[in-house]
Amino acid sequence: MNDNHDITRFNLTEVHQDLVNLVKQVVSGESVILQHNGKNVAALISLKDLYLLERLIEEEEDRIDIAESQKIMAAVEKEGTVSWESIKTELGLS
Structure with missing residues (x-):
């Protein structure tokens, strides 16, 4: 998906330090991209979006x-x- 609306990117070190706030962002409707060494490696999405994808x-x-x-x-x-x-x-x- 190349559409970058409502996507935030975080380094894994930041994620480790602030996971609760990232989950709150996802629950509020924002997608979160996790990065490692400057490369996108994973995404946090809501359960609603997960079920839709499935x-x-x-x-x-x-x-x-x-x-x-x-x-x-x-x-x-x-x-x-x-x-x-x-x-x-x-x-x-x-």
Whole structure:
């Protein structure tokens, strides 16, 4: 996410010294980026935002699964199916 609205950055040393206030900032709606050696390494977000992210990830995974299933079903309709007996014979299992 490149949108930098309401994001505060803190060095990990500062975080260690002032965690309670950082949590209060997150609860009030501000996102907090944690930095180590000048590099962004983590974020503090509200539980509401965490639940939203989890839901969005799940919905995207479902969308990907549905699209893949549709491709497989289209291939089955186009190419047909192979019987289990034919597969066993081909593999020398019968």
